[in-house]
Every structure is written in C-alpha cells, then in structure tokens.
Amino acid sequence: MQFVLASHNEKKMAEMAAILGELGIEVVRLPADAPEPAEDGATFAENALIKAKSAAECTGLPAIADDSGLCVDALNGAPGVYSARYCEGTDQDRNAFLLKNMQGRTDRACRFVCAICCILPDGETIAVRGECEGELLCESRGAGGFGYDPLFYVPAYGCTFGELPGEVKNEISHRGRALRALRAELEKRL
Numbered sequence: 001m002q003f004v005l006a007s008h009n010e011k012k013m014a015e016m017a018a019i020l021g022e023l024g025i026e027v028v029r030l031p032a033d034a035p036e037p038a039e040d041g042a043t044f045a046e047n048a049l050i051k052a053k054s055a056a057e058c059t060g061l062p063a064i065a066d067d068s069g070l071c072v073d074a075l076n077g078a079p080g081v082y083s084a085r086y087c088e089g090t091d092q093d094r095n096a097f098l099l100k101n102m103q104g105r106t107d108r109a110c111r112f113v114c115a116i117c118c119i120l121p122d123g124e125t126i127a128v129r130g131e132c133e134g135e136l137l138c139e140s141r142g143a144g145g146f147g148y149d150p151l152f153y154v155p156a157y158g159c160t161f162g163e164l165p166g167e168v169k170n171e172i173s174h175r176g177r178a179l180r181a182l183r184a185e186l187e188k189r190l
Contacts, residue, residue: 001025002025002027002061003025003028003061003063003118004027004030004056004059004061005027005029005065006030006052006054006055007051008029008030011146015170015175015176015179019176019183020182020183020186022183023186023187030059034059035054037050037053037054038050039067041067041081042081044114044115045115045129047067048066048116048127049117051065051066051067052064056119062121063118064118066114066178067114068083068113068114068174068175069082069083069084069112069113070110070111070112070147070148070152071111071112072102072109073110074105074107075102078101083147091146094147095150102138108137109133110134110152111131111132111174112134112152113130114129114131114174114177115128115178116129116130118182120189128181128185129178130181131177132154132172132177134152135155136153137150140160141153142159142160142161143162144163144165144166144169145162145164149161150163
C-alpha cells in the first residue's frame, strides 16, 4: 500500500519509510508542484491534519503528515508551532534568537513535540503524538541533526540531539516515538 508523505524533507522521508516499511507501506514523495497549505493551526495536531488533507486531496493517495517543534517552558511553550519560522533566516539565526530570548532565565526545561496525522484510504483519520523531554543549553553543541538539535540537551544521554548518533536520536526522538505510535495504530487497521 502506498502513502504520500506531506513533506519535501528528505530526512523525514527516510525516517518514515524505514519505520513504516516494516508494515509493507511504501512512503512516496509529495509531487514537487503540490500546493503548500497554510499552516495556520493553533496546535501541532491541527497543522499535521491540514497538511495531510492537502496531500490526500492533491494525490488521491492516503497521506501522512507531521508537524513538530520545540516548546520551552520559560517562554510559555514558544517557539512551539512557530519553530520553523520563529525568526527570519537560518537554523543558526533561530537558535541565536531563542538564546537571546532565554537570557537571564534559569528554567531551561523544554521538549520536542511531534504530531502525526494519517488519512487512510477510507477517509478515517489517525492522530498520534510523541514527545522528548530535555533542557535548553546556553550554547550549541554538536554538528549533527538540524534545527534546534544542538541546543537540546538530553540528560539521560549526557549530550544534545546534535551530538547523538542518528540511530540513537531516532530511537528516543519525538518523531521516532510518534512514528512508532502510528505504526501501532496502523497494525490494528491494515
């Protein structure tokens, strides 16, 4: 069975294809000319649903979409759903902006959150969520991963997502946890 991934992100494609391939699901790319829906939901789950519906309507295939980001307690959950557009520029610019907003704050608790929405061939919708708790560092560490990974410290492993080997990160990450929850739900239905 084929599912279209509502993303052009190659790293997401590889991650989802590996986990869902175990169920015999082939994850296919969203066409390059597919419309980009407005991610104007108030939650990660709402944005994932918006993207999944758009991909399903565009391709006629069942669709999988995710929305994820970093939620920092001291900033009332920001950057949250605005993680990818927290400020103009690159990942480094967003990291610098986040650190500037955290100056003088001692509460460094944060979490990565991932919501995944799947629209099945019969129109049924599955929604799952994964989280990974951590702490926000005061400076970047590690060159791996992307986004806020070099600032996201995981105490149980003594390093940031940017320092963890990819396979370990995928095992404990918010997206990895959400994908395993999705796989469990799909196993019940397919």
